[in-house]
Amino acid sequence: MCRPSRFPIPPFVFWIILLSGAAVVGNPGQVGAQERTYLEMRAEVVELYDQEKFSEAAAVLEAALEIYPDHLMANCINLALMNVLMGTLDGSLAALEYGLDHGIWYGKYTFLDPIWTPMKEHSGWLAVEARIEEAKTAAARIVKPRLEVVLPEGYDPDRRYPLFLALHGGGENVDLFMPNWHSPTLASEFIVAFPQSTQLIAMDGYNWTEDIDLSLEEIGSAYRQVADRYSVDTDEILVGGFSSGGVASLEVVLKNALDVKGFVVLCPAMPEGFSADEARSAGGRGVRGTLLTTEMDGRLDQQREMADIMKGEGLPLVFHVTPDIGHWYPEDLAGLIDQAITRIRGGS
Known part of the structure; x- marks a missing residue:
C-alpha cells in the first residue's frame, strides 16, 4: 500500500494493526446505521490516514475504543499517533492513559520511532511511562515458561x-x-x-x-x-x-x-x-x-x-x-x- 512519505506509520504500529485483524462486529447503534467489522473500521482509518485527514481518523478511532474492546491496544496506539500528527499531544497521552485505565500496557519498543518524539517531550509523558513500567513489572512477575x-x-x-x-x-x-x-x-x-x-x-x-x-x-x-x-x-x-x-x-x-x-x-x-x-x-x-x-x-x-x-x-x-x-x-x-x-x- 502506498503511503505519503511525509507521514509514515511506524512499522511497529502498522504491525499491531495487522495483527489485530480478526473480524469483530461493532454495535450498529454506535457506528451509525449499519454494523461493520473491525477490519472495515481499520480500512477507513488507513484511507483517512493516506489522505492526511488525521482529525477524521482520530474521531473514528476514538469511537472504536468502546466498540472494539478486543482491539483496544491497537486503537489506543493509533489514536495517539493521529494526535501526534495533529500536534495535539494532550490527546496522545489521553489515548494511552485510556488504555492503561482499561487494563492494557504498551511494549518496550512501541514508541522508539522518532515520530513519537514530540509526545515524549511533553511534560506528561514521564507519568505515562511510569505507569507502563509499573504494569509491565506486575505482569512479568507471573510469567511462566x-x-x-x-x-x-x-x-x-x-x-x-x-x-x-x-x-x-x-x-x-x-x-x-x-x-x-x-x-x-x-x-x-x-x-x-x-x-x-x-x-x-x-x-x-x-x-x-x-x-x-x-x-x-x-x-x-x-x-x-x-x-x-x-x-x-x-x-x-x-x-x-x-x-x-x-x-x-x-x-x-x-x-x-x-x-x-x-x-x-x-x-x-x-x-x-x-x-x-x-x-x-x-x-x-x-x-x-x-x-x-x-x-x-x-x-x-x-x-x-x-x-x-x-x-x-x-x-x-x-x-x-x-x-x-x-x-x-x-x-x-x-x-x-x-x-x-x-x-x-x-x-x-
Missing part, C-alpha cells in the same frame, strides 16, 4: 525422530510464530518444539535477547522436556528461528549450549560477542547452517559480515537474501526451511 510441541504425521513412539527447536521473534509469542514457521519436512519428519521465552516486553510479546543466559537455560530446559517425553533422535537436533529467536539459536550453536547438528535462522542480529573462534569451533563440531535474510532488513550488512566470517572459518553455511521484503517472513519460507534442512542433513 510455555512449550508447544508438534509431532510429525503418523508419530510412532517406537521410532526416533529428529527434533527442531523453533524460537519465536522478539515481541512475538508461540501463537503468532507457529503459523509462520512450518514446512512439509517439519510436518512429516520432525518433532518441532516451540518454547516461549519468559522475557516479557509487551502484553503478549516476549524476547530472547534481554537475558541470553536465561534464554539458554530455558531453551535447554525445553529440549530436556521434549527429549524426556518423546522419541527424539538426539544425534539430529536442529535449532532456528526469526529475529531475536535467530540470535538465540546462534547463541545455542556458538556457545555449544546443546549438541546441535545445524541451524536455520531468519533475519538475526549478530550475537553480542560473536567471534571467529566460536564459528571455527562450531564448524569443527560438524555444525552446518543457513542464514536467511531479506533485502530490506536493517541488519543486512551485519548479517553478510557474520556469514563471511562463518564460511571463512570452515562452518558450512548458506546465506540467502530474499528480495523486495523487509524484516519479516518471506512467502517461500517453508521451501527455504526444507532446503536448509536437506543441506544440514547432508543432502545437496
